[in-house]
Amino acid sequence: MGGELAGRGVVSAPDWLPDLLPFQGSWAEYVEAVFAIFERDFIAPRAAFRGEEIRLRWMPIYSGKPNAFWHLVQEGQIEDARTPDLRRCERIAWLRAIIENANDPRVKVWENERTGRKGRERSLLLWLEEEDFLVVLGKRSGYYLLLTAYPTNREHTRRKLRQEYEAYAASKP
DSSP states (O other): OEEEOTTSOEEEOOTTSOOOOOOOSOHHHHHHHHHHHHHHHHTSSOOEETTEEEEOOOOSOBTTBOHHHHHHHEEOSSGGGOEEOHHHHHTTTHHHHHHHTTTSTTEEEEEEEEEETTEEEEEEEEEEGGGTEEEEEEEETTEEEEEEEEEOOSHHHHHHHHHHHHHHHHHOO
16 A cells, blocks of 8 residues: 655555555445444543543434544534545544554654643644654543544645644654
8 A cells, every 4th residue: 555645756655554444335335334343442441542541522413323433424513414525535544553653753742732622622643754644532531532634635634734734743852
């Protein structure tokens, strides 16, 4: 498997990164296949990051699946108006692989603070830049909350993430 990044040529993906799950069959069948991977990786057994459990937002449940799942496979700012994103769906197995391989130097890991629903929230970002994919975990007391994951295929997004990571890295001794 390989990827192309901003015209710099083909880059070999890490060997620990699972293959994509391409769309096949009907949408209903595909969603079930994507959910089966999500369930395997985050529901039973639960995932962990650096010894702390990763939890999910369950409510509201839609079509028998937790909110966290829909947030990972759809895009859009307004919850009720989000639309399916095939790039997110086909990369569903990447989330746990990136989390489990966060010590790989190709995965950039840093903390940031953003204003969220409950004020200032700390997040942990795990960015596999060469494959243009980001996983975001909310840092909570004693656990992490799986917030989102998405392709970072827009140049302004990559530039912003690079600047944020470099600022974070420069602030560390």
